[in-house]
Amino acid sequence: VTRMLHKRWLLAAMLIVIGWTEAQGATHDLSVTLPDVVGIRVVGGGSGARDVVFDYASNPGSYLVAVHGYSVLLPTGVSRFTDVQVNATRNGRWNVEVVASPLTYVGPGSGSGLNLADIRVVRGVRSGLVQNAISGSGNSAGYVTEWRLSTDPQRIAFSRGSSGGWRSLGFNGWDYELTVDGNEDPGAYTTVVTYLLTAP
Amino acid sequence: MKKLVATLIATGMLLGFGAAFAQDQKLEDLDSHELQITIPPVILLRFVTSAGVRVAADPVVFDILPGTFNPLGTYTAPAANWSDIEVFFNDGDFTVEVETNNASFDWSKVTVTPAGSLVAEFDLPENTNLEILGQTSSSGNWQSLGISPASYSLTLTGEEEPGTYTTTVTYTVYEF
Numbered sequence: 001v002t003r004m005l006h007k008r009w010l011l012a013a014m015l016i017v018i019g020w021t022e023a024q025g026a027t028h029d030l031s032v033t034l035p036d037v038v039g040i041r042v043v044g045g046g047s048g049a050r051d052v053v054f055d056y057a058s059n060p061g062s063y064l065v066a067v068h069g070y071s072v073l074l075p076t077g078v079s080r081f082t083d084v085q086v087n088a089t090r091n092g093r094w095n096v097e098v099v100a101s102p103l104t105y106v107g108p109g110s111g112s113g114l115n116l117a118d119i120r121v122v123r124g125v126r127s128g129l130v131q132n133a134i135s136g137s138g139n140s141a142g143y144v145t146e147w148r149l150s151t152d153p154q155r156i157a158f159s160r161g162s163s164g165g166w167r168s169l170g171f172n173g174w175d176y177e178l179t180v181d182g183n184e185d186p187g188a189y190t191t192v193v194t195y196l197l198t199a200p
Numbered sequence: 201m202k203k204l205v206a207t208l209i210a211t212g213m214l215l216g217f218g219a220a221f222a223q224d225q226k227l228e229d230l231d232s233h234e235l236q237i238t239i240p241p242v243i244l245l246r247f248v249t250s251a252g253v254r255v256a257a258d259p260v261v262f263d264i265l266p267g268t269f270n271p272l273g274t275y276t277a278p279a280a281n282w283s284d285i286e287v288f289f290n291d292g293d294f295t296v297e298v299e300t301n302n303a304s305f306d307w308s309k310v311t312v313t314p315a316g317s318l319v320a321e322f323d324l325p326e327n328t329n330l331e332i333l334g335q336t337s338s339s340g341n342w343q344s345l346g347i348s349p350a351s352y353s354l355t356l357t358g359e360e361e362p363g364t365y366t367t368t369v370t371y372t373v374y375e376f
Contacts, residue, residue: 042231051234060240064288067341081233090227100235107239108291113340114239149235178237183340186241186291192232199227 036090039166040197044080052173052193053077067182074126078173086133086197088163094199096157096169100149100191107187114184116149116191123171131170134159143169149193169195241291245373247282252342257282260349260369271358280349285371287345289338293376296336296345298322298369299329305365311353316346324369335376345371 042050055076056063066073088094100119105111123145124130134143134157143157157169247257258280287296296319300307307324312332314321322332333345 036227038227039229040231042233049234050232051236053235054237057238057240060242063240064242064244067288084231094227108241114237119235119237173233176235180239181341182288182290184239184290186239189237189239191235193235194230194232196230197228 034089036092036199037087038090038094038197038199039087040096040195041085041166042081042195043083043085043172045082046080048079050080051078052081052176053079054176054178063180064182066178066180069181072120073178073180075173075176081173082127083129083172084169084195085166086157086163086169087166088159088161088197088199090199091161092199093158093160094197095155096143097153097155097196097198098147098149098193099153099196100151100193102151103189103191105185105187105189107185109185109187111185111187111189112183114180114189116151118179119149119191120146120177120179121149121171121175122146122177123169124175126174127172129168129170129172129175131157131168133157133163133167133169136160149191153196239290242288243291243294243373243375244288245296245371246286246288248284248286249281250283252286255282260352262352262354271356271360274353274355277349277352277354283348285345285347286342287373288342289373289375290340291338291375293335293337295331295374295376296333297329297331297372297374298324299372300324300327300367300369302367303327305360305367307367309355309357309360311355312347312351313353314346314351315348316344318343319345319347324367329372347371 044050052075054073056073059076062071062073065071086094086096098121100116103111103114103116105114123143131143134141136142136159141159144155147154147156246254248254260277260280262275262277264275287294298312303326307326310324312322312324318336319333322330324330336343
């Protein structure tokens with residue numbers, strides 16, 4: 001009987017070992033490598049043109065007040081432009097630049113008198129937005145508070161490292177303003193403003 | 201053997217360059233929006249003070265009292281609440297005309313001598329209009345005509361009957 005019991009224990013032990021062995025799994029490593037990315041986007045829902053409009057055709061009085069230097073002209077409409085945001089994951093320096101295409105003109109004159117430099121952006125002055133994309137200071141990070149449009153690219157912000165996801169640059173279409181002095185040919189002027197994020 | 205070693209070195213160099221290139225690759229992204237501006241054509245004329253403030257013009261008055269009356273005299277008008285007339289046009293050339301609205305008096309006896317060189321001296325027309333500024337290029341800013349109450353003078357000929365004569369003098373700027 002004793003020998004029988006020993007055989008059964010031995011058999012049970014073997015089954016446990018075999019069973020245990022069968023439950024063992026093989027493992028492998030899994031590696032995910034994500035590339036550095038930089039992104040910039042003009043934010044605003046809906047469809048149609050994404051634009052900033054200064055249409056004073058039906059409001060010459062305000063135009064004249066501005067001509068006298070008593071004020072600047074503000075946008076009469078802004079479409080699909082509620083913010084400009086950046087996203088950078090690169091562990092290095094990145095820059096935000098702005099550049100505008102030359103003004104095109106449709107009207108009875110020659111299109112003289114109005115220049116890209118007459119269009120200024122003052123960060124957050126009317127939108128109330130506050131930038132949270134740039135942290136740090138000195139040589140590692142910084143931003144300008146206002147700029148005038150130009151066909152030459154201008155750096156308006158720079159930083160290093162991750163932005164921590166999509167973050168605001170702190171301005172939108174309502175922060176644009178136009179300075180006039182009266183020598184502008186009447187008519188319609190158009191430009192395309194491009195914001196560029198680069199990580200050299 | 202030498203060939204194999206050279207091949208391995210060359211391959212290693214290429215991989216090294218490739219890795220370096222991958223690390224230094226420039227990344228960029230962009231987004232755009234349009235910006236539209238519409239400047240209106242504007243043509244205006246106004247009476248202003250010396251400070252350039254627009255006002256409703258007081259009358260120009262020649263109130264000749266008996267003690268100072270000279271039937272062949274020339275009289276200048278006193279100052280009023282305006283000191284200049286300005287025009288604004290931003291769309292090419294313009295002209296300026298003046299008119300009076302009745303013939304109760306020979307208004308040509310009133311001569312206007314503007315300051316400056318834009319408008320030449322003229323006599324008021326009698327119940328009609330007169331071009332006082334020919335085709336002029338717009339500057340895109342307010343332009344002074346140099347006309348104030350002090351520019352007005354009245355020259356009598358001795359034929360005038362006593363009384364009060366009134367007319368409305370209207371200045372108009374036109375697109376040429």
